[in-house]
Amino acid sequence: MTALDAITVRGIRARGRHGVLPAERELGQEFTVDVTLHLDTRQAAATDDLTRTVDYGELATRLAEVVSGEPVKLIETLAERLAQVCLSYERVEEVEVSVHKPAAPIPVPFDDVVVTIRRRRSCES
Template sequence: MDRPDQIRLTGLEVTARHGVYAEEKVTPQLFVIDLCCSLRPRPDTDDLATTVDYSELAQRVARVAGEGSLDLIETLAERVAQTCLAEDLVAAVEVTVHKPQAPLPVPVADVAVSITRRKPA
């Protein structure tokens, strides 16, 4: 079986107020989002209307990721996944949300959560 076509966005940066600690709800911090959308088959044509417009998708993901204040990056990853799955041609998506400035008691380069979601068959 052939592997489906994919669209990847890596390193999408959003400044937001997500986290469980009170200071995270006040002070914005950087979140970095990577996603890989597996696409449903499409016609072999050079027409943007036959695929996912990754510019528009990036804008929608950034808007959803920057809204409100969530406690968990797992919830943020779920919101991003559902945004991607709202696209007709997206069959599945893998989302990784990085929180490189997470307030931890020991130094770490990054904290990340990855999820995979699929549309029902």
């Protein structure tokens, strides 16, 4: 198998209503998403053709729509949904998604809560 290249988009921000507590659902808060796509970019580089890679502007917009869309209780669930969006691009073989929830309702001082998942395209697709 050929080694895969990486495209990373960091700091995608969108307001969402994800969380277990009613106030989180009602008021919402800003979430930040980082994604790293693993794919072979050689054809895109050789042809200078956007259709042979991933349009990361379009991807960022789609991910922000998921964050601002249907609420879920767990950011693990949100991360899974975001990973599936990334894997919907046929050239993406693997993705790492980090969801940051810096305003999580934690009663002690903290900097950030981050859930990171890694998903690979299923061989059965």
